[in-house]
Amino acid sequence: xxxxxxxxxxxxxxxxxxxxxxxxxxxxxxxxxxxxxxxxxxxxxxxxxxxxxxxxxxxxxxxxxxxxxxxxxxxxxxxxxxxxxxxxxxxxxxxxxxxxxxxxxxxxxxxxxxxxxxxxxxxxxxxxxxxxxxxxxxxxxxxxxxxxxxxxxxxxxxxxxxxxxxxxxxxxxxxxxxxxxxxxxxxxxxxxxxxxxxxxxxxxxxxxxxxxxxxxxxxxxxxxxxxxxxxxxxxxxxxxxxxxxxxxxxxxxxxxxxxxxxxxxxxxxxxxxxxxxxxxxxxxxxxxxxxxxxxxxxxxxxxxxxxxxxxxxxxxxxxxxxxxxxxxxxxxxxxxxxxxxxxxxxxxxxxxxxxxxxxxxxxxxxxxxxxxxxxxxxxxxxxxxxxxxxxxxxxxxxxxxxxxxxxxxxxxxxxxxxxxxxxxxxxxxxxxxxxxxxxxxxxxxxxxxxxxxxxxxxxxxxxxxx
Amino acid sequence: xxxxxxxxxxxxxxxxxxxxxxxxxxxxxxxxxxxxxxxxxxxxxxxxxxxxxxxxxxxxxxxxxxxxxxxxxxxxxxxxxxxxxxxxxxxxxxxxxxxxxxxxxxxxxxxxxxxxxxxxxxxxxxxxxxxxxxxxxxxxxxxxxxxxxxxxxxxxxxxxxxxxxxxxxxxxxxxxxxxxxxxxxxxxxxxxxxxxxxxxxxxxxxxxxxxxxxxxxxxxx
Ligand code: SF4
Numbered sequence: 189x190x191x192x193x194x195x196x197x198x199x200x201x202x203x204x205x206x207x208x209x210x211x212x213x214x215x216x217x218x219x220x221x222x223x224x225x226x227x228x229x230x231x232x233x234x235x236x237x238x239x240x241x242x243x244x245x246x247x248x249x250x251x252x253x254x255x256x257x258x259x260x261x262x263x264x265x266x267x268x269x270x271x272x273x274x275x276x277x278x279x280x281x282x283x284x285x286x287x288x289x290x291x292x293x294x295x296x297x298x299x300x301x302x303x304x305x306x307x308x309x310x311x312x313x314x315x316x317x318x319x320x321x322x323x324x325x326x327x328x329x330x331x332x333x334x335x336x337x338x339x340x341x342x343x344x345x346x347x348x349x350x351x352x353x354x355x356x357x358x359x360x361x362x363x364x365x366x367x368x369x370x371x372x373x374x375x376x377x378x379x380x381x382x383x384x385x386x387x388x389x390x391x392x393x394x395x396x397x398x399x400x401x402x403x404x405x406x407x408x409x410x411x412x413x414x415x416x417x418x419x420x421x422x423x424x425x426x427x428x429x430x431x432x433x434x435x436x437x438x439x440x441x442x443x444x445x446x447x448x449x450x451x452x453x454x455x456x457x458x459x460x461x462x463x464x465x466x467x468x469x470x471x472x473x474x475x476x477x478x479x480x481x482x483x484x485x486x487x488x489x490x491x492x493x494x495x496x497x498x499x500x501x502x503x504x505x506x507x508x509x510x511x512x513x514x515x516x517x518x519x520x521x522x523x524x525x526x527x528x529x530x531x532x533x534x535x536x537x538x539x540x541x542x543x544x545x546x547x548x549x550x551x552x553x554x555x556x557x558x559x560x561x562x563x564x565x566x567x568x569x570x571x572x573x574x575x576x577x578x579x580x581x582x583x584x585x586x587x588x589x590x591x592x593x594x595x596x597x598x599x600x601x602x603x604x605x606x607x608x609x610x611x612x613x614x615x616x617x618x619x620x621x622x623x624x625x626x627x628x629x630x631x632x633x634x635x636x637x638x639x640x641x642x643x644x645x646x647x648x649x650x651x652x653x654x
Numbered sequence: 655x656x657x658x659x660x661x662x663x664x665x666x667x668x669x670x671x672x673x674x675x676x677x678x679x680x681x682x683x684x685x686x687x688x689x690x691x692x693x694x695x696x697x698x699x700x701x702x703x704x705x706x707x708x709x710x711x712x713x714x715x716x717x718x719x720x721x722x723x724x725x726x727x728x729x730x731x732x733x734x735x736x737x738x739x740x741x742x743x744x745x746x747x748x749x750x751x752x753x754x755x756x757x758x759x760x761x762x763x764x765x766x767x768x769x770x771x772x773x774x775x776x777x778x779x780x781x782x783x784x785x786x787x788x789x790x791x792x793x794x795x796x797x798x799x800x801x802x803x804x805x806x807x808x809x810x811x812x813x814x815x816x817x818x819x820x821x822x823x824x825x826x827x828x829x830x831x832x833x834x835x836x837x838x839x840x841x842x843x844x845x846x847x848x849x850x851x852x853x854x855x856x857x858x859x860x861x862x863x864x865x866x867x868x869x870x871x872x873x874x875x
Binding site: 208211212215216219226227228229232233236237239240242243245246248249252253258261262267268269270274318319320321324337338339340342343344347363364366367368370371374375378379392394395396397403404405406408409412413423429430431432433434435437438439442445447448449450451452453454455456457458459460461463464465466467471475477481482484485489490 | 668673685784835842847848861
């Protein structure tokens, strides 16, 4: 079995995971639907948000230069990294330069791409994830399974056991008590940290401002308390104007958690000014490419419009069943099935474009109207053209195409297959096992014999009658 | 070649064939939240703050506001407060009040501020349709006062309430976006610190303040 199919099989049999996914994704979907329905005009707003992202992608290099100029004018520094390894190197150099020993981190998916935590820890630097979910994942030695709710795969019972075993928390099944416990643990970490590292949700070019979105306050603490703040962003995060920020940040909150605005929208323009009483003394912005410029040149450019709200994950019937880890890399769910093969190269994630029923729930949920099913289909085409299928598969598909194009052949073929399945199924009405190459279908379910008369026959009769 | 030039060149090369999205010029103009033009902004603001687990205390004037703050502090047995300078609050006499109550004002290092049990600030603006406070950092306006203490008390007058985020941005645009250049940190605060990380079940009071109190002073006349 290939790695993807193996992790899916394990995920489907994991009762705890299934419970957690059920509870989590249902809440997420309902929250989003409610919050989008009470806007001025959900369809028009999604389109407006989409255009804001398109405008930014159209002018990406110019906007990045404008952003850089303004960050510098605000007293900050801008550094660039071509790939994940360079990103880690740049941040390690900063740590060395400033003799950093302790780091607190606000949520950042980009640093998951480069596995920055491992790189820092390998140099003896203590890294503490400060988002509640990220912290618990870090304690467990796991990776996030959702881009907004990193510990969606964990039940509250499993969380309580973990906190009990690792940190001696008295056992409880109340999320309130677990949260309070972690708050107290984290307080010291913020005050002792030499550097805070955060992600970036939006970078507003016209004033050189970095916007983060959060609910807990950990991001504000990580970016305000330590003397150095390092913000890390992918090149695609830059946007042109504050008006664009207003629509995007509100649709992000509504789509991600069903809130009108997230609790803390933190807007940071450089380090503290000389006369300000607090805030970081030094501010660095690190801009990462890591394959994004390559994507911009392709027909998959619109995947860069994603604002990482996670709505498509919650809405996806495949994600709802297999969870985030089965996807095998940082970005799970429908958008992950596009971004992972594009960023890693198609051979590293060959099954992901197929991990979709193409039902379209993702696209319907997406606040920036990304045509996810279309792109999944195109990625499948690319895989076929790159020589993925076996000769048998190729010939089978050719025959299939010929039969589908001719009504007569289709009718005859349909009759033949219907008759065959009924013959083989006998009295039971279903087949335990299909012959190869169709036996994949029956590894986990039975195949019902085709009904008689067929739909086409019944339809023809009805049309004649009326 | 430097990483910077490599990346910018790669992006320029990707766009060399022309813009990937040719029809993207119409600007963002439609506001997001619904708001009836005749709606009472104060009432809407109060309702929205309550939805997100903040508490609004309406004060009829400065004396009333000082009484509310006094009660908030004494009810919680607060011994130490960190605050914005009085010049940045919409009412005076807070320092005198602290002295009278024997409460110490702490400021300076994060370690010192972390011992405060309450933080007192004002807000630049309030957004009615989302129940949001806008705070900008600056001289005499520490960020920590709204962040480190377990109780955050924000004092503002009713005339600071504008309808929506979009109106706030438009007002900053009219001022040539000066606040985003001059202040290292502008924070939009909508309710109490919360998380939904454990099974998407909402819990209030995570890393930020556990309680958010807004003292809203009625406009004169
Ligand atoms: S693709 Fe759309 S729905 Fe999915 S995370 Fe990105 S913005 Fe959200």
